[in-house]
Amino acid sequence: MNSAAAVTALIFNSLGQLLIVKRALEPGKGKPDLPGGFIDPSENAETALLRELKEELNLIPDSIEYYGSFPNQYIYSEVTVYTTDFVFRCMVSDFSNISSADDIAAFSFINPSDINLEEIPFESVKNILIKIINEGRSS
Numbered sequence: 001m002n003s004a005a006a007v008t009a010l011i012f013n014s015l016g017q018l019l020i021v022k023r024a025l026e027p028g029k030g031k032p033d034l035p036g037g038f039i040d041p042s043e044n045a046e047t048a049l050l051r052e053l054k055e056e057l058n059l060i061p062d063s064i065e066y067y068g069s070f071p072n073q074y075i076y077s078e079v080t081v082y083t084t085d086f087v088f089r090c091m092v093s094d095f096s097n098i099s100s101a102d103d104i105a106a107f108s109f110i111n112p113s114d115i116n117l118e119e120i121p122f123e124s125v126k127n128i129l130i131k132i133i134n135e136g137r138s139s
Contacts, residue, residue: 003071003084007049008036008128010067010089011059017109018132021056024105027076028121034128035104036085045086053090055102061090068131072124085124112136 011019020032035056039048046064053059067087074081100106112132120126 005039006083008087021104022106025103031121056104063091064088070124
């Protein structure tokens with residue numbers, strides 16, 4: 001069985017805080033996550049990322065840059081879907097139209113080191129956050 005493909009966005013505000021979303025649906029309903037979702041058939045990762053950000057947060061990034069990939073297990077209705085999450089840093093200069101929609105209940109900006117990793121429902125997102133936190137400590 002091959003991995004499914006998914007995208008994840010890293011969006012920082014001018015204060016260096018990371019955009020965190022609250023999941024509106026299972027798995028992980030009510031828990032903090034990063035914006036993103038599955039790549040549709042015949043869709044590339046960049047197009048999926050732009051689609052997901054528009055659907056979930058009404059955001060259009062000024063630019064995107066590949067950050068890395070992280071394996072994950074997405075458990076839904078007792079079925080484990082193995083994914084490879086393609087992560088992109090997104091530059092957004094205008095947050096005036098941001099809003100929660102689709103499978104996002106709410107959003108906030110938080111310093112990465114203040115995020116409680118125990119609340120994060122997905123191992124890939126925990127590992128992404130650990131990498132970001134460690135990069136912040138080394139700079």
